[in-house]
Amino acid sequence: MLNIHKKNVIYLGTGRRKTSVARVKLTPGSGKLIINGIPGESYLQFSPNYLRISYTALNILGLEKEYDIHVKARGGGLTGQADAIKLGIARALCNINPENRTTLKSKGLLSRDSRIKERKKYGLRKARKAPQYSKR
Structure with missing residues (x-):
């Protein structure tokens, strides 16, 4: 999304994971980095791993200090949210400059990780865990 005024330019991207x-x-x-109105380091519990994951796309393109990031994250836990933020930032960077797309795509940052929790089946304790078998 592009606004006319150069100061108020906003680029949007949506990311999902789990x-x-x-x-x-x-x-x-x-x-x-601001997540849900809280500084990103504080929201991600000062975890260097979650912060590294979130900034991956910016680090690859060398744009760490160029953009402020405002995120509204909901659902899941911190791991899923960090990966969702990574995908959202990568998609927003593609809106900024279409040439970024080839770099990000080759690094695998534009593909959504579609793995989600498998549903529980009746007669089982979890999705696949069966009750203990008793011979007698």
Whole structure:
């Protein structure tokens, strides 16, 4: 999405993973990450792994300090939300410059991870775990 005024340019991207959904807005700025109104480091519990995952697309393109990131994340846990943020940022970067798409696609950042939890079946304890077999 492109606005006329250069200061108020907003690029949007949506990412999903497991049951998490992240709506990402990139605006030109200094590289701040805000998730649900909270600083990103605090929201992701200062985990270097979650922060590294979230910033992957920006690090590959060398744009770490170019854009402020505002995220509305909901559903799932921190792992799913971090991966959803990664996909949302990658999609927003494709809106900024179509040439970014080839780089991000070759690194596998534009494909959604479709693995979700398998449903529980009746007669079983979980999706596949069966009750203990008793011979007598």
